[in-house]
Amino acid sequence: MIGQSSAFVHTRRLIERIARCEAPVLIEGETGTGKELAARAIHYGGSRRDGPFVPVNCGAVPGDLVENELFGHKRGAFTDANVEQLGLVAHARHGTLFLDEIDALPLKAQVSLLRFLQDQHYRPLGGPESIRADVRLVAAANCDLSALVERGGFRPDLLYRLRIMFVTLPPLRERHGDIPLLVQAFLCECNERFGLGDKQVHPATLAWMNRYRWPGNVRELENLIYREYLLSDATTIHIDPPAGIDGKVPDGQAGLAPSMHLEDFRTAKIRAIAEFESRYLACALNAAGGNVTRAARLVGKERRAFGKLLKKHGIERL
Structure with a gap:
């Protein structure tokens, strides 16, 4: 979760x-x-x-x-x-x-x-x-x-x-900001399971994912990421949006995380660090099979400190 x-x-x-x-x-x-x-x-x-x-x-x-x-x-x-x-x-x-x-x-x-x-x-x-x-x-x-x-x-x-x-x-459409975390976690799971290397999703794809209503919710997103990870030869996965969804990255956000708007530097930096920590922790936890002690050892942190970071970002593997 x-x-x-x-x-x-x-x-x-x-x-x-x-x-x-x-x-x-x-x-x-x-x-x-x-x-x-x-x-x-x-x-x-x-x-x-x-x-x-x-x-x-x-x-x-x-x-x-x-x-x-x-x-x-x-x-x-x-x-x-x-x-x-x-x-x-x-x-x-x-x-x-x-x-x-x-x-x-x-x-x-x-x-x-x-x-x-x-x-x-x-x-x-x-x-x-x-x-x-x-x-x-x-x-x-x-x-x-x-x-x-x-x-x-x-x-x-x-x-x-x-x-x-x-x-x-x-439903996933009401979980604002969770899609990038879930995508990263599923990509980590794919790499652990299939071993085709680290891959990432193109910002334009993440942009339309944040606007899509996801009738199949998290399961639909998971199945889509698994399929595209296995079929894509590139390290950056570009998925065409469903009919009726604009697949363009909003102006001024081409190099930013999809949930980030143009803000003052300090706010943008804090948000970027938080998003990086969330993705990194989710990936580490999945790489360790949900074992917090093993995940902490993998990333070189004490278990207690690692556990506090998980709690801070609302990340749990239950």
């Missing part, structure tokens, strides 16, 4: 506070905004960090199999149940169960989940008695569940149970 915009910093701080409690969490946000990353941040930032993190895509589980997937079954519970099978709730014991795309659950499956949330007990199919679950539930949706409730597609009582704690992830 990388960013320094006010929208991102506010969301990250909220995630940090949510991580410290044990209540169920609902994460809402458009597709590609990083809901699973946020769920992992909640898990690894809380007391269950040493337990398992079990992600489930609800849209990929047929409605009539939800109970079996979540709660498992005993041998002989139904035809072809030749062996006992543990459910995902059991696999997530002492950890976190992440239900992604919970809006895709059919109403019948929502009843089963609601019953489980009411007292944290479940009974495997064919089992003689209920079992106490020791899991934290985090759910995510890429649509407005309140609107879905009004249309009859989601149970209001389940929404109330899930929304004890909730966070809405901001």
Whole structure:
């Protein structure tokens, strides 16, 4: 999770506070905004960090199999149940169960989940008695569940149970100033993964990226950078803008960072240093696989000082 915009910093701080409690969490946000990353941040930032993190895509589980997937079954519970099978709730014991795309659950499956949330007990199919679950539930949706409730597609009582704690992830178009940091981080990841050398994105490309609305959000940006890094033979990547987007660098900013306007020298210098530090720290952290101690060693700084710089620029690898 990388960013320094006010929208991102506010969301990250909220995630940090949510991580410290044990209540169920609902994460809402458009597709590609990083809901699973946020769920992992909640898990690894809380007391269950040493337990398992079990992600489930609800849209990929047929409605009539939800109970079996979540709660498992005993041998002989139904035809072809030749062996006992543990459910995902059991696999997530002492950890976190992440239900992604919970809006895709059919109403019948929502009843089963609601019953489980009411007292944290479940009974495997064919089992003689209920079992106490020791899991934290985090759910995510890429649509407005309140609107879905009004249309009859989601149970209001389940929404109330899930929304004890909730966070809405901001779309990329509202994260002003984060695109250059994300681009640099993705380029560093590409170099680490594919080894085609250091590359940079042309200022004209960054200029239109800052004006584009990014319907696919961070995932769309990441996929674009990966593709162009692999296809480009040059060290400077120039990507044509989508239709309707002007790809020119604003007058007087050809040699400046895309978010920098012509300012007095001192202000411009402070901004340039801050942007360099952010890009450099993000690159170092990615090169170290998210390990702060290793990243500090790579750049020749003490871990504590390196950690302070990460906090200063709102950069975390969770």
